[in-house]
Amino acid sequence: MKLIIHRGAKQIGGSCIEVSTERTRLILDVGAPLDDPAKLLERPKQKDERPKNLPPVPGLFDDGPRVDAVLLSHAHGDHTGLLPWVKPEIPVYLSKGTSQMLMAGSIFAGQPKLDRKRERILEPRKPTRIGDITITGLPVDHSAFDSMALLIEADGKRLLYSGDLRMHGRKRGMARALFQFIAKKPVDVLLMEGTNLSKEAQRSRWNGTEKELEEELLKAITRCYFPVLANFSPQHIDRFVSFYRATRRAGRVFVTDVYGAFVLHLVSDQCRIPKPTGRNGIRVYYNQSFEKTWRKKNLKKIHDMFLADRIDLPTILADPDRYVMLFRPSMLKLDFGGELPENTMCLYSMWPGYLAKPEYRALQTALKKGELSECHTSGHIFGDDLVEFVNAINPHQVVPVHTETPEIFQELFQNALLLSDGCPLII
Numbered sequence: 001m002k003l004i005i006h007r008g009a010k011q012i013g014g015s016c017i018e019v020s021t022e023r024t025r026l027i028l029d030v031g032a033p034l035d036d037p038a039k040l041l042e043r044p045k046q047k048d049e050r051p052k053n054l055p056p057v058p059g060l061f062d063d064g065p066r067v068d069a070v071l072l073s074h075a076h077g078d079h080t081g082l083l084p085w086v087k088p089e090i091p092v093y094l095s096k097g098t099s100q101m102l103m104a105g106s107i108f109a110g111q112p113k114l115d116r117k118r119e120r121i122l123e124p125r126k127p128t129r130i131g132d133i134t135i136t137g138l139p140v141d142h143s144a145f146d147s148m149a150l151l152i153e154a155d156g157k158r159l160l161y162s163g164d165l166r167m168h169g170r171k172r173g174m175a176r177a178l179f180q181f182i183a184k185k186p187v188d189v190l191l192m193e194g195t196n197l198s199k200e201a202q203r204s205r206w207n208g209t210e211k212e213l214e215e216e217l218l219k220a221i222t223r224c225y226f227p228v229l230a231n232f233s234p235q236h237i238d239r240f241v242s243f244y245r246a247t248r249r250a251g252r253v254f255v256t257d258v259y260g261a262f263v264l265h266l267v268s269d270q271c272r273i274p275k276p277t278g279r280n281g282i283r284v285y286y287n288q289s290f291e292k293t294w295r296k297k298n299l300k301k302i303h304d305m306f307l308a309d310r311i312d313l314p315t316i317l318a319d320p321d322r323y324v325m326l327f328r329p330s331m332l333k334l335d336f337g338g339e340l341p342e343n344t345m346c347l348y349s350m351w352p353g354y355l356a357k358p359e360y361r362a363l364q365t366a367l368k369k370g371e372l373s374e375c376h377t378s379g380h381i382f383g384d385d386l387v388e389f390v391n392a393i394n395p396h397q398v399v400p401v402h403t404e405t406p407e408i409f410q411e412l413f414q415n416a417l418l419l420s421d422g423c424p425l426i427i
């Protein structure tokens with residue numbers, strides 16, 4: 001078995017990894033790079049415009065040797081962003097939840113649409129054969145719903161790709177189930193994400209568990225009698241649960257937008273979060289961006305889905321201490337006319353780097369007479385947990401990926417093997 005990290009050996013995001021045998025070639029993730037947050041804004045203007053930063057993978061984007069499949073670990077742009085440029089005849093293997101999140105993102109967040117015909121759904125822990133390689137998706141806890149680690153077996157060798165994961169979320173049992181599944185046979189190579197190993201990440205104050213975050217949110221909501229806006233990605237289901245639980249415990253109603261309601265509608269049969277109905281303490285606000293575009297985008301079915309539980313902005317603002325409202329910066333201008341009510345509190349619950357984006361600067365200005373409170377915890381594994389994870393897998397070699405500090409693996413593990421982008425390793 002041959003392993004090549006095409007991109008990601010020394011950077012966070014933009015991951016693209018190849019595992020192959022003599023007969024079969026698989027690509028694990030096709031991510032757009034995150035290295036410069038400003039680049040996130042630089043989406044190609046025309047749909048077909050080719051990005052300049054495609055990793056050099058023969059046959060993936062252009063004619064060349066056959067690529068048998070693309071495998072996606074989860075639905076984040078730094079792992080899926082290059083999908084629009086992958087040759088359309090290559091099938092894409094992914095979890096059901098990843099497929100759902102890509103679909104919701106394409107409808108509501110301008111993310112790439114994946115043609116259903118190309119999708120092959122990976123059932124958790126069920127081995128699937130592609131050529132002479134066997135792949136198995138193993139559920140992991142991350143900020144993207146239904147993320148998977150990928151076990152790749154061929155030529156009598158085993159490689160485990162962690163994808164992005166953490167052990168301080170709501171689903172610690174997932175890691176235990178993964179350890180048990182893996183324990184049957186030794187792993188030759190563990191390709192392990194190390195996002196949070198940098199000194200800067202170690203110093204971050206966002207190092208609590210998801211449950212501790214819920215308590216922090218509850219405290220913030222309870223002390224505020226004014227409008228509380230919740231800013232997080234509706235695709236981060238664990239965070240949705242934290243906000244929902246904190247809101248209900250504070251005796252308030254959670255107001256989601258249609259995007260969030262649609263995501264809840266998709267996943268509520270797969271995890272412990274209720275459907276978006278008034279009975280469950282959730283109301284749906286049809287924001288201006290949706291109101292202006294749903295007809296043009298043929299979204300009548302989604303539009304009508306939540307009408308019974310609809311709530312309007314005057315009702316919310318008349319009784320602000322009864323609600324917590326999902327908010328995105330585009331609503332500042334479109335829904336609030338550029339000005340937020342006095343003493344509004346915005347609970348910001350995403351990667352702090354996004355605060356540098358212009359729409360967040362505008363939000364901070366609008367909150368001059370209010371408060372922006374950062375309440376967050378990382379979607380990535382912390383250093384101590386990483387050591388526990390690697391020791392539990394006990395691989396022959398551990399190869400860092402999705403990290404700016406691969407050398408820290410050498411300090412932590414005697415069997416660390418550092419690769420460079422593009423340099424093959426024969427396993």
Ligand SMILES: [Zn+2]
Nearest residue numbers: 013076078164
């Ligand atoms: Zn990532």
